[in-house]
Amino acid sequence: MSGGTEPLEIRFGLISGGNKYLTAESFGFTVNASASSMKKKQVWTLEHADADDDCSAVLIRSHLGRYLAADKDGNVTGDGASPAGPDCRFVITAHDDGRWSLQSEAHGRYLGGTEDRISCFAQSISNTEKWTVHFAMHPQVNLYSVSRKRYVHLSTKHSEVAADRDTPWGVDSLLTLLYHDRRYHLQTADQRLLSCTGALVSQPDASTGFTLEFRGGRVVFRDAEGRYLSPSGPSGTLKSAKKSSRLGKDELFVMERSHAQVTLMACNDKNISMRQGVDLSANQDEESDQEVFQLEMSKEEAGLCAFRTAQGKYWTVTGSGAIQSNASSKSASCLFHLEWSGSKVSLKANNGKYINARKNGQLTASADTPGESEVFRVHLINRPLLVLRGAHGFIGARKSDTHTQGTSHTLDCSRASYDVYRLQHADRAYSLKDLAGRYWSVGPEGGVVSCGGEDPDWWELELRGRGQMAVRTADGRYLHGDHTGALTAKANANNTPALWEY
Structure with missing residues (x-):
């Protein structure tokens, strides 16, 4: 994938038939379904059990770092250790009403129960063995089609959602997962919802609701009729295509973190741009793709970031201190410290100097302290x-x-x-x-x-x-x-x- 983003960690709550959340207790690693709201103890994390992409088994990890486990007698605990054993492997069955059932892969029995009577011993699925899934991760994502190797976006020209973009760039690549009537609805940045027919509609209904299933770390979207969302036609228009007991790549997507994308305006009231080539300069009034940069924050150090262009290149500091947008991968010279003052920011490069915008717009990392020429106004453009x-x-x-x-x-x-x-x-x-x-x-x-x-x-x-x-x-x-x-x-x-x- 070329978008510079990363797969989301899938976190969720499971609501029993008695309308209570599955809970992992700290004392004794016991499990119950007694909570009426989703707090820390009710959040579980989905992990792929094997490296094999076709594997359907999952692991379900609690906030304590232990795994949900069921033994041969149906006893359920939250004490599964890492690496997880066979008792910790479950297979998800997604139902047309949006709920999941969890089957022990090792023992073939289904997880169910209410309050403090949770077991995994049912041989068939009743209402007690169906769980409503309430996702706990942030619902705004980018979506990547595995078969098309392209990102999904809103195509306003054709009034459709299509998988035909090399990078998830700009407002129209943001999708919001809305939870309504036990299902998830894909909302575009202009507040319309994707229907299983491929149409975009203004209000949620049966045609816009999908159940999310997971296969090998990828997600599939199943509509109320049991058909799966997939890209079709030259542009990769998203719509439900078929029912299938064995899913192919067409139905697989990756949900990825949506990074902030911004413009930066210098003290001359011009936006930083790469329009003139690899050398960055604050010389444009427009906010096209050439003036928008993706802010990728460091995992290791707070306030440290890299700026990525729509072409997949990173800002970098040359030996002379010039700022260019031609680095193919992140290195030390691509990292900048953000120092905020309200809506303005100063950027300190790895040479210890602040980025300065000269009167002609040229950018260099050459200032010892931040002054008027070293502050930039930031506009977040991809969170309408x-x-x-x-x-x-x-x-x-x-x-x-x-x-x-x-x-x-x-x-x-x-x-x-x-x-x-x-x-x-x-x-x-x-x-x-x-x-x-x-x-x-x-x-x-x-x-x-x-x-x-x-x-x-x-x-x-x-x-x-x-x-x-x-x-x-x-x-x-x-x-x-x-x-x-x-x-x-x-x-x-x-x-x-x-x-x-x-």
Whole structure:
């Protein structure tokens, strides 16, 4: 794959027929289905059991790093060690209603039960052996077609979702997984939903809902009729094609992390561009692919990143300090430290110098300290729809508020499910509003954050960690959430800001 992205770690909750979450307890590694909400103990991670891509067996790892296991007598624990033994291997059966059943590969029995009576001894599947899957990973992804070796994107010209892009670039490559009626719906950046017929529609219905199955670390999308989504025709139009007991490459996709893509504007009010060749220069008013760069944050060191072009090349510092976009792979000279000041950032290269934009737009890593010519305004361009998750859960309207008659909803940061917000950029800052058009606003002195204003409050975004941002008000107070779900903007710049996965 050439997109510079990475496969997502698949994390989820399993909801029993009794509407309770499967839970891994710390004491004794016991397993029950007694929790009414999804917190840390109710989140499980899916792992591929073998390197063989055709293998259907999976491992299910708890927050404790141990695996779900079932012995020959049907006893279930969360104590499977790593490397996991045969008792830890399960085969997933996906049903047309969107639920899963988990069968022990070694013993052929099905996992089921309620409360503290969980076993894996059923010889057939009843309602008790069906589990609703509630994904816990961030729902905004890029999608890669294994057969076409291309990325999926919204083709506005043909009003379709097609697998014909070499790299997942720009707004139209972002897909959001919406959870509705036990199934997942693929939402494009313009808020339409992919139907199994290939059409794009405005509201979820039976034709837009898919059950996700996993094969060898890849995902397949099964519609309500048991058919599978696949690319077809010259452009790779996505639609349901066939029922099949044995899936081929056509039905396989990889869900990948969607990195931030940004433009950077220098003090001359021009965007950095590669339009003139390998030498980067701040000399353009436009925001085409040649002015958009992918921000790839380091796994090892906070605030360290590389910038990738749509052609798959990386920014690099030459011996003379010039900044070019011709590195085929990441090396030390391709890494830059981000130093944020509101919506502006300074970039420190590995030679210890800051990137400077000269009057003619030429970029060099030559400044000892950051001044006016060393700061750049960052515009995040590939999150027209935004989902935010913090340490305690997703941000969304408080459940109690959704049933009131008022137009303002208090926001909660500990939700297991997520609300989708529109992110709009104007005058070098951002506003956030819900899909009904109500804006985020902050109470007095950074108090409770709600969604219901007719006029926008303005926010600044600092892209800091891997897929994480800090969000702050125009007067420098950071968005902060606590374990009760309260969302405020009281934290000042002297505190370490809360980071939100986006």
